[in-house]
Amino acid sequence: MLSLMDLVSVLQFLEEVLMSPCCLFRGLPVLSQKRGPSQTDRLCFTPTPAHPGGSWAGGSNHLRTWKWDSLQQLFSIWLCTVIPRMGCIKSKDSNTTGKSLGPPESTQTHYVKDPTSTVTMTKPERSSKHPREEGQEEVVLLALYDYDGVHPGDLTFRKGDHLLLKKESGEWWEACLISTGEEGFVPSNYVAYFNSLESEEWYFKGMSRKEAERQLLSPVNKSGAFMIRDSETMKGCFSLSVRDSGDTVKHYKIRTLDDGGFFISTRIPFPSLPELVRHYQGKVDGLCQCLTIPCQTVRPEKPWEKDAWEIPRESLSLQKKLGAGQFGDVWLAMYNGHTKVAVKTMKPGSMSPGAFLEEANLMKSLQHDRLVRLHAVVTQGEPIYIITEYMQKGSLLDFLKSQEGSDQPLIQLIDFSAQIAEGMWFIEQRNYIHRDLRAANCLVSETLLCKIADFGLARVIEDSEYTAREGTKFPIKWTSLEAANYGSFTIKSDVWSFGVLLTEIITYGRTPYPGMSNSEVITALERGYRMPCPSTCPKELYSIMLQCWQQDPEQRPTFEYLQSILEDFFTATETQYQAQP
CATH class of the missing domain: 1.10.510.10 (Transferase(Phosphotransferase) domain 1)
Structure with missing residues (x-):
């Protein structure tokens, strides 16, 4: 097996090969290491005027701080990035038919764009210039869950896949699947920056103490289940939440050292959060439980389809009546045959379509985990349909x-x-x-x-x-x-x-x-x-x-x-x- 220094030497040699004028891969960017906002490393392809082929940010000395598993991932990503680019969609002959990122040419339905959206979602543009020539960075993403594309232009991927980020655009990002070179839209809550804190299964960004307790006390989690989250009271610090025996959750403050390290107990500091987790997975060392597996949660809801606000009535198939209210009925429905939604059918004459649309535009802008998500409306003809997320247990x-x-x-x-x-x-x-x-x-x-x-x-x-x-x-x-x-x-x-x-x-x-x-x-x-x-x-x-x-x-x-x-x-x-x- 290669030693750490051997791998560093290999990477440096590959960089020198790429810099050679006669190299077959001349002009391809080289991976560099950037420090992200979460104080962890993420990978970028960064060309510079001095080294148009790209260079390792921080140099080899900084590179040596990487652990063996990180270097293995780094090397595999580098190889996966070079090979697909030789036959990438972007470099195919103009007559070659690739995956269409727009809607089918002959469509029987008409979608009205969401008027509350501040993001213009369009077919991903394929620039005629290479990012290296434009001085751009290409960021690597890690897939956190499986995703099967259901909308035109969606990109199908599997948990653990690596993707190149092309553009951040609200809830749907444009990306390229490294292993195949395919481009398309991906749900932003299904991916994270590669090698960032967000890509760790045990990190729950922005989660409150109370929500952490709700998640850890769910039936799928047992004693020792844990998560690390941002501290609510100390900016820049973290909290470790652990399910103890019975229906209790214990919380521990993770403090930071001046040199960037972390500790729960001052007698045991760690250079990184992953090393802190590995330590307490191996021994209790003062905690209520030895850490077992990260908190298990339900896969997040996929974002609603891009630009689908006022949708065709025929795109909905009402399947089961869930209830009857004062002003209409509520149905379980399927949207375009693939997405479960709740549809409230308003009784004719119960509201003015114009007044409702005005209010609905404001309602759509109110998005929070404790508000039922308004997805779309049908206002052409009666009854008016209000399409929301489906909640399994009803009112x-x-x-x-x-x-x-x-x-x-x-x-x-x-x-x-x-x-x-x-x-x-x-x-x-x-x-x-x-x-x-x-x-x-x-x-x-x-x-x-x-x-x-x-x-x-x-x-x-x-x-x-x-x-x-x-x-x-x-x-x-x-x-x-x-x-x-x-x-x-x-x-x-x-x-x-x-x-x-x-x-x-x-x-x-x-x-x-x-x-x-x-x-x-x-x-x-x-x-x-x-x-x-x-x-x-x-x-x-x-x-x-x-x-x-x-x-x-x-x-x-x-x-x-x-x-x-x-x-x-x-x-x-x-x-x-x-x-x-």
Whole structure:
């Protein structure tokens, strides 16, 4: 087997060969090493004026800091990059037919571009100039999951494949598969920069402490499952979250050294996070558990098809009726035969297409993990279709009333509440209003993630039975006094509704103000009446409800506060992070 120095010598020799004027591969860029924003190495092809063929950034001394496995990957990538380029799509004869990146020439459907998109998605342009001549970098990506292309221009790849990044464009990036030379679009959440921190299975960028606990406590993870995430309190530092025995998760702060190293315990520093992980996978050394495998998660949802906003009605196949609401039915449907979606079919006359489209454009721009994703619309003809992501367990109200829902412990009920507060905080930050927040308008995923749906729809409903206070469809029991009496809807009236939603959750879907009519509720509230504490409700949670029902809207809490207090409902008096081992 080659030694580390032997491999370095081979790489340097290959560079010299490439620099030779008679070299067959003359003009191809050479891999260089760049330090990425995550303080880890990623690979780039970097030509320079002094070395038009490219050079190793940092020189051979810097290269020697690479570990053996990194060098093996580096060498294989170099070889995979040179060979395909001799027959790359870009260098084929102009008469050769390659993979089409645009839609089929004869299409029976018409797609209207997403008006909220700030990115122009087009067929990837094949530059007549080589990136080396333009002084550009070509960055190597690592595939994190398998992906089978389903849209025109998609690139199919497998986990572990290497790709050259051509262009970052929102949710869909243009890339070239190194092993075949094929070019196309790839979902950006399915790839990461090669050899970056994001490419490590145990690194979860941007994940909060509470979300880490949700993920690690899912049934697929066992004791010793772990993740490393960014610290929420110390910029530039990290946290190690480990599932302990039982339903507990322990958190450890990973601090940085001045020279770039990392440590949990000051007595055991490490030059890199991968070495820290390898150490604690081999021994407990003060942690609650020996690290086993990275946290197992559900494969992320693929981004919605590029530019598909107002889509043809015939592209949807309604398969199963999921429920019936006041203004239409909800169906499970297949989009173009390959993507499961939920379709809300609005009753004819329930809203103006023009007013709905205006509101939908704003709704589409609100994208958050706790909001049901609005994918597309059908407004040509009636009924109007609203196409959203599909949530397997349906509405929170129906779930709570089901056998599975009624078996959920208090800790899960509080977690539902915290997740909804998180989504409403995002809406609050965007100066938006929901207007109809209740359990029926929240949906539950297969992994018990809760998302808010139908935000904004209440504003464009034209049904008098819904818009009038006396109407039978008006959700008066969830509506604040100022909104019911004067039509004054604000984020603070949403806070009132959230307090009522908490009673639905804690009583497993009981209708608020049981035994009282809408008019009786309004009269009682105006006299200062408030719903009594449900028998199964902790007094601390009831205290939060009463804060939400303050007569003065300005005295009601913010959703930021509600999220914080609900996330820490059981841990407010506990130490969140473990002492150094």
